[in-house]
Amino acid sequence: MKPDSEFKEKLDALVLSIAAEGRAQVQKTITTVVNAGGVSESALRGIVCDRNRGTSLRLDACWLLARLGIESADDELEALMSDPSEQLREEAAVGLGLVSQGKAVDVLLKALEQDSSKPVRLAALHALGILSSPRPESAAAVMRVLQDSTEDDDTRADAAEALAHVKGEHIVDALIAALHDRSPLVRYSAAYALGEQGDRRALPALNEIASRDHTATPWGTVASRALDSIEGITNPNRCD
Incomplete structure (x- = not known):
């Protein structure tokens, strides 16, 4: 089977958009889907939605659907949010x-x-x-996760990071408070998010953390992350 010409152009463009070291894996994914009948946009959508197909194939098709610039791809993706898998x-x-x-x-x-x-x-x-939706209910839901002590640290840290580009003074306040969380993962992510927010009100708290919180995380110390965020806030036009 061969993909139709318009679909092939999109597939080829996707491969070229991937860093060189990842292209072989993307090409393998494409070959798997095409060989299974995914030779057009409509066929790809069909694979994604067909629960009689294997999960691995549908995952490959889903990955492609979200990255090929296909119009209204979110319709199928939304439907998948209720899939048993x-x-x-x-x-x-x-x-x-x-x-x-x-x-x-x-x-x-x-x-x-x-x-x-x-x-x-x-x-x-x-x-x-x-x-980074500006809708109040979106930010409120993410902040509830951040502030919920019954949630695990990974989830709460990801919630802090998810607030990085959602603007609002109350969000900055919540992130400043999270700098004093019991979890170093949450503190690290809060420091990162405050750097992305760029609000100078966070500088006193970030300076305090930078001076004393040398707890290690998988990404570096909390203090080093705070220092990077301070630099980003005070020198927003720097070239990294």
Whole structure:
């Protein structure tokens, strides 16, 4: 089977957009989907929605759907958010962050609040962070996760990061408070988010953390992250 000409152009463009070291894997994904009949946009949509197909194939098709610039791809991705497969819901959530332009906030909030799967909820947080919706209910839901002591540290840290580009004084205040959280993961992510916010009101708290919080995380110390954020706020036009 060969993809139709217009679809092939999109596939070829996708491969070229990927860093060189990742192109072989993307090409493998494309070959798998095309060999399974995904030779056009409509055929790709069909694979994504067909629960009789194998999960691995549908995951590959879902990954492509979110990255090929296909019009209204969010329709299929939203439908996948109620799929029995945890993996597909997770992949669909990430995809919605890439394509929905804010349209899918409601379905992502529903996943954040109601899905029993941690990977799906983390993917929903990631997508909400990408979208950075100005809707009050979106920011409020993410802040509830950040401030909920019953949530695990990974989830709360991802919630802090998801607030990085959502503007509002109350959000900055919540992130400043999170600099004193019991979890170094949350403190690190809060420091990162405050740097992205760029609000100078955060500087006293960030300076305090930079001077004393040398707790290590998988990404570096909390203090080093605070220092980077201070630099970003005080020198916003710097070249990294």
